[in-house]
Amino acid sequence: APAPKRRRFRWFRWLWRLTYLSAIAGTGYLAYGVYELRHPDDQVEPDPTKKNLVILGSGWGAVSLLKKLDTDLYNVTVISPRNYFLFTPLLPSCTTGTVEHRSIMEPIRSIIRHKKTAVKFYEAEATKIDPERKVVAINDNSDIKGEMNQTEVPYDMLVVSVGAENATFGIPGVREHSCFLKEIGDAQQIRKKIMDCVETATFKDQSPEEVDRLLHMVVVGGGPTGVEFAGELQDFFDQDIKKWVPEISDKFKVTLIEALPNVLPMFSKQLIDYTESTFKEEKITIKTKTMVKKVTDRTVEAEATGPDGKKTLEVLPYGLLVWATGNAVRPVVKDLMSQIPAQKDSRRGLAVNEYLVVQGTKDIWATGDCAVAGYAPTAQVASQEGAFLARLFNTMAKSEAIESQISTLSQSLNLQPGDAAAVSRDIETHEKQLRRIKDIKPFHYTHQGSLAYIGSERAVADVSWLNGNFATGGGLTYLFWRSAYLSMCFSTRNRVLVVLDWLKSKAFGRDVSRE
Ligand code: FAD
Ligand code: NAI
Incomplete structure (x- = not known):
């Protein structure tokens, strides 16, 4: 009978259409990706009254944090001696030319230029973190140095995401x-x-x-x-x-x-x-x-x-x-650990709690290979930690804004007896919102x-x-x-x-x- 043949043919036509449509959609997606990369939107200037969030590093942990962070909520500064993100999983392929090195590098300038609110970047190495004064000493170690090549950057919140160096175990040669x-x-x-x-x-x-x-x-x-x-x-x-x-x-x-x-x-x-x-x-x-x-x-x-x-x-x-x-602890991390008594038993990096706060500190967080959170030092862990910190910081800033709104509303409660009920309702709504926002669970890998x-x-x-x-x-x-x-x-x-x-x-x- 001819019917099944026609049906088979119809199937083929549908398959052809589907392939055709997927090719168009794929090309469209690619073209949009390229367009977006080349044409970033205008950026908003950061608000100087907001907290200074300083991120050390431009690797897996730092970039994953940056990607998900609402930069409108902070004054964000990134400091790293490397002005690009490196996709390490394909690095072994670069040693033989299977993949060219620039194909797995993404300029940090392009990453930060695509954020809604501008982010500062300093190409420099953090040489010392002073948790008492809340400053990071930075040094420009690149070949070309200006008159100013060493300075300090103050922070309200600091994320240490400097990775690790190569372990040699002191073996001679x-x-x-x-x-x-x-x-x-x-x-x-x-x-x-x-x-x-x-x-x-x-x-x-x-x-x-x-x-x-x-x-x-x-x-x-x-x-x-x-x-x-x-x-x-x-x-x-x-x-x-x-x-x-x-x-x-x-x-x-x-x-x-x-x-x-x-x-x-x-x-x-x-x-x-x-x-x-x-x-x-x-x-x-x-x-x-x-x-x-x-x-x-x-x-x-x-x-x-x-x-x-x-x-x-x-x-x-x-x-x-x-x-x-494998990995060894970087000198800047070792130095920070030596300043914090709670870190004295930690050997492989900065011991952090379940919210990735460096133990023994209040305003310092750590992610990736320089943090000891009980996981292997991998890109997977670092990027999940970075994304977690972005959610945490977005939440913290929003809840702080609501808390300040509640406090302003509370102050106006005793002004007009007629308005008091409306203000109380407002406070209640804000408090509900706050509870929802604050319900952030600890980091889970x-x-x-x-x-x-x-x-x-x-x-x-x-x-x-x-x-x-x-x-x-x-x-x-x-x-x-x-x-x-x-x-x-x-x-x-x-x-x-x-x-x-x-x-x-x-x-x-x-x-x-x-x-
Ligand atoms: P990094 O990505 O190393 O980034 C550290 C950043 O800090 C860099 O930008 C560096 O320039 C900067 N920095 C260094 N010192 C300072 C300083 N003093 N001040 C400021 N910034 C500083 N993991 C996987 O899960 N899957 C894989 O397939 C995989 N393949 C890998 C292949 C290779 C060859 C290597 C070496 C590692 C691989 N890993 C893989 C592991 C993975 O790359 C690391 O776990 C990951 O890079 C850790 O991220 P991080 O952000 O902690 O550090
Ligand atoms: P590693 O720590 O995983 O392995 C190092 C190896 O060197 C160990 O097996 C150790 O026993 C051996 N070693 C140490 N000293 C030695 C010596 N003197 N003589 C002989 N052998 C010695 O280090 P690696 O491979 O650099 O990986 C680092 C991290 O990055 C790991 O967490 C790893 O999982 C991750 N990574 C993941 C990749 C992936 O998922 N494909 C690829 C590369 C790294």
Whole structure:
């Protein structure tokens, strides 16, 4: 009978229309995003009688706070030595040129220019916080300095969101000889050094031992930073370097060193095993139960613990060393902690209460990697904390405004007996409103899962779903990883640039020029 055929055809037509409409809607959304980015509305000048809210940092915690904060309610000042927000989850991809560094940076100037009421920004480092005098000492450490490059900024409310620095545990030689992977500059340095090692290894009459050393890429730390970097590096070699410099095909080697018995300790056992077996396939050597004790300009000295518990010293010559052993407290945070008796037992950062108030202080809050709230130092935690503070501060300002209205109304109660009833009703309405506004619950973190790229277009994901956990790894997870991070990028501009970079590196390969 012809009817089902026609129905099938109708379905196809509908599907076609739907695709067509989605394409139009998508293009419209993109065009609107671009238009909005380029044409911000005129801004209102801040009211000098409002409280000074000073935010230190321009990372995940600070920017997430800024995004949701009603800047009309305060005089907001942002201070950071970095005049951009960095989307760290794609930083390992910048070390090999899969993604270009500017694609994952969003200028802080653009972020604050899109707020309704203007926000001040000082490109400077906070060097000291004085909770007694309520001032922050700041220093312009950039290359170009004006006559004024050190000053103090007063605050009524302060948010410390300065992140963390790289942990080295005082191991000799680490700072002098290794690359870290935290900032854009680190990724650029690594990218340059990879190709420098390759070119130096192919220098005329280089000895075989020296070639082996130069092409040995050592990564210390089997957390997600180390694992993702090792995966990206091996991809770079397999997909590009090998093609252009075939003579080093069997000499390029990546080794990942981890002190614990396994890599990615925060992932489930199944995904740890999957990562380790994928690394084996990719020919990345993993050395677990191996703790680096010393670094020289050419070697890494590590203590390996065998299955019988016996310890042996291994000396590994390297060409490139990337150090990714986690976080340490920044000096400005350490200094603040030393001034507050309630912080004396805190080791990993500023201990905060359930409203993210720094314990032992009244007007200082902390978010992200510099705060100890009982969660892992991740972007997910920092951005949820930032958003929580924005809600809290919006509420606080609104409730203060209502409280002052109530007090004004209360004063007028004994003036006109006839008006008293109306004023009381007004007060009651305001009090109800106040109770509703003030009903702000303590900070609660919602874990959405952990994702990591492990190389050869595979990723692992521990996703929280319907009160359970869902662990998955492989090629489909890699597509999920890409779409999740793409949707989390800060702006439409970042999203478009990242997609173009992915297409570019797929079509033309990654660039092997050294600069
Ligand atoms: P940051 O984002 O580090 O921001 C700190 C800000 O403070 C910066 O702007 C800095 O310039 C500024 N600052 C520093 N010192 C001072 C000072 N003295 N005064 C004023 N400002 C100062 N987490 C995830 O959840 N998922 C991931 O996939 C993920 N991938 C990562 C990949 C890499 C390579 C790295 C390094 C980290 C990754 N993380 C990830 C962790 C995540 O980036 C951090 O947890 C997050 O950046 C913490 O946010 P924050 O705001 O505390 O600090
Ligand atoms: P990490 O703290 O997670 O891991 C560092 C690893 O280095 C540890 O496993 C530790 O045992 C090892 N280590 C320390 N000293 C060592 C030594 N001397 N020799 C050998 N190994 C040593 O640090 P990482 O990876 O930098 O991550 C920092 C934070 O950022 C974490 O909270 C992490 O979850 C988050 N992050 C999340 C990512 C993701 O979700 N995809 C990606 C990158 C970071």
